[in-house]
Amino acid sequence: MKYVIMFTTTPELDAAVSPEHAEQVYRRTYDWFGTNRAVLTAAGAQLQPVTTATTVTHGGDAPVVADGPFSEAKEVIGGFQVIDVPDLDAAIAIVKTWPLLELPGVSVEIRPIVVD
Amino acid sequence: MNESDGAAAESGRARAAATDRLLARVIREESARIVAALTGWLGSLDLAEESVAEAIEEAVRQWRTAGVPPNPGGWLTQAARHNALDRLRREKRYREKLALLADPAEAAPRAGTNEPDERLPLLFGCCHPALSPDAQLALTLRAICGLTTAQIARATLAPESTVAQRIVRAKRKIGAAGIPLRIPEGSERAARLGVVLTVVSVMYSEAHLVAGADAAADRDLADDALWLARVIAHELPREAEAQGLLALLLFHRAREGARAVDGELVLLADQDRARWDRRLIAEAQAVLETAAMLRRPGRWQLHAAIAACHSDARDGGDTDWLQVLTLYDMLLAYDRSPIVRLNRTVALAEVDGPEAALDEVDALRPALTGYHLWHAVRARMLRHVGRRDEAMAEDLRALELTANDAERRLLEARVDR
Known part of the structure; x- marks a missing residue:
């Protein structure tokens, strides 16, 4: 089954992490992509910071364009990756090893992809 | 109403209650096995569970007046299979599946074989942490224990429509999100078993927490929980915590007769200990000893050990409180x-x-x-x-x-x- 895994962070908690610690954890994410190469599909991307986001929203007469992410949520998406694994337990097992999860405010959402 | 009417109504109620108990016993022995077998046959838990639930509702209606047939498992399997085929024929999205199905005789639960119990993988799926606790409980009650939606609603005092929606959503999520029906292995096992045991414990306490109600429900969730704890402990004999929870529920069940007297609650310290069920206490002690021999302590074993201290005391004043406090201090490490x-x-x-x-x-x-x-x-x-x-x-x-x-x-x- 294919799942999109969405990596999110909470910017207001990022400040609590020392730059050295963050640097060290980020380095390990490269290893993570290497270790899990077999189940990662070509689809995936790391996103520019949320300050670069633009949102187009439903409006009365015409769609409205505005600065910022689409919700007031405290968590922001930092990237996503499509994985191909047998079932949700396999997806959870891989996601649990995502190095950034040792930082507060980090979470990963797992969503199955629609198949016809 | 005169006196003899009252007595007649009383005995009528007693008969109905016995039948409810019998129905509960017969149906929960069969439910999960049939759901598991049908899921394997149909490749869809949603469809399988729906078909079995329908068969159970029909059975409850018929058997309550006509009595339980000689082979209730066969009756339910056949009815559920029939319902499934009916649904497949009616619903377009399932129609192409029909041709792919194996012989329906394959969709019979294997009884009395040495095969590992197919109920446990289903149970672990129903109690998957990706489902909300409310959904875990509702789905377990229906798919594993064979309660109807109405019975779950009465026993948990939730609106029937809410219960129905919870079950539908949970089943769809199991299918759409790829939640496997499997007993987890290795390092995942302990945490996942923890979720399963918590659902069983909530099921037991739910029976006592029903707000405002005086046992209006026609299923005794405490009895269902004890049954399920037995199934798990029997199927996973090496899991100390599964034994621990069974021991705990047995200790609690043993006090039931003294805990509620004429519909009134009696606190532990004031309970007439002569009313405690010594046979259940002896069984609980034996199960707890089995757990201790596995040398893997945990929260349910400690809860059970605390309950054991109370059971050992001749009366409230005889309780070894230092021992109880020591066990609570140990329990804090887990909970x-x-x-x-x-x-x-x-x-x-x-x-x-x-x-x-x-x-x-x-x-x-x-x-x-x-x-x-x-x-x-x-x-x-x-x-x-x-x-x-x-x-x-x-x-x-x-x-x-x-x-x-x-x-x-x-x-x-x-x-x-």
Whole structure:
């Protein structure tokens, strides 16, 4: 089954992490992509910071364009990756090893992809 | 109504109750096995479970008046299979599946073989942490224990439509999100078993928490929970915590006859211990010993060990409170929940005195201020240190917060004193 895994962070908690610690954890994410190469599909991307986001929203007469992410949520998406694994337990097992999860405010959402 | 009408109504009720118990016993033995077999055949838990649920509703209706047929499992399997085929023919999205199905005879649960029990993988799927706790409980009650949606609604005092929706959503999620029906292996096993055992324990307490109701439900969830704890302990004999939970529920069940007398609640300290079921206590002790031999301690074994201390005491005054307190201190390493800490204060009061216990109770105020038993325990401590007016105020607050009729009457009696 294919799942999109969405990596999110909470910017207001990022400040609590020392730059050295963050640097060290980020380095390990490269290893993570290497270790899990077999189940990662070509689809995936790391996103520019949320300050670069633009949102187009439903409006009365015409769609409205505005600065910022689409919700007031405290968590922001930092990237996503499509994985191909047998079932949700396999997806959870891989996601649990995502190095950034040792930082507060980090979470990963797992969503199955629609198949016809 | 004259006296003989009353007696007739009474015996009528007794007969119906016996039939409800029999139905519960027969149906829960079959339900999960048939759901598992049909899921394998159809490749869809949603469709399989729906078809079995429909068969069970039909069975409850028919068997309540006509009695249980000689082979209830065969009856249910056949009815469920028929329902499934009916649905497949009616629904377009399933129609192409029909041609792919194997011989329906394949979709019969294997009984009396040495095959590993197919109910456990299904149970682990129903209690997957990716489902909400409410959904885990509702789905387990229906797919594993074979309750109808209406029975779950009555037993948990939730609206029937809410229960139905929870079950539908949970089943769809299992299918769409790829939740496997499998007993997890390796390092995942302990945590996942923890979720399963929590669902069983909630099922047991739910039977006592039903707010405002005096046993109007036609299924005794405590009995279902005990049955399920037995199935799990039997199928996973090397899992110490599975044995621990079974022991705990057996200890609680043994006190049932003394806990509620004529519909009135009796506190542990005041219970007539002659009413405790010694056979169940002996079984609980044996199960707890089996668990201890596995040398893998855990929260359910400690809960059971605490219950064992109470069962060993001839009366409330004979309780080995130091032992109870020691076990609570060990339990805190596994479970630091405010409820466990509150229960610990009762042992603390006996060992170190009510002042020390009152400090600990007060420390729990932020977490438990909306919980009626926190106020009831605080009232008891205040009374022990002679602060009677405050104790009365706390008892009244407890009374305001409780939703259970029997508990309300117990607290009222205390305020009246």
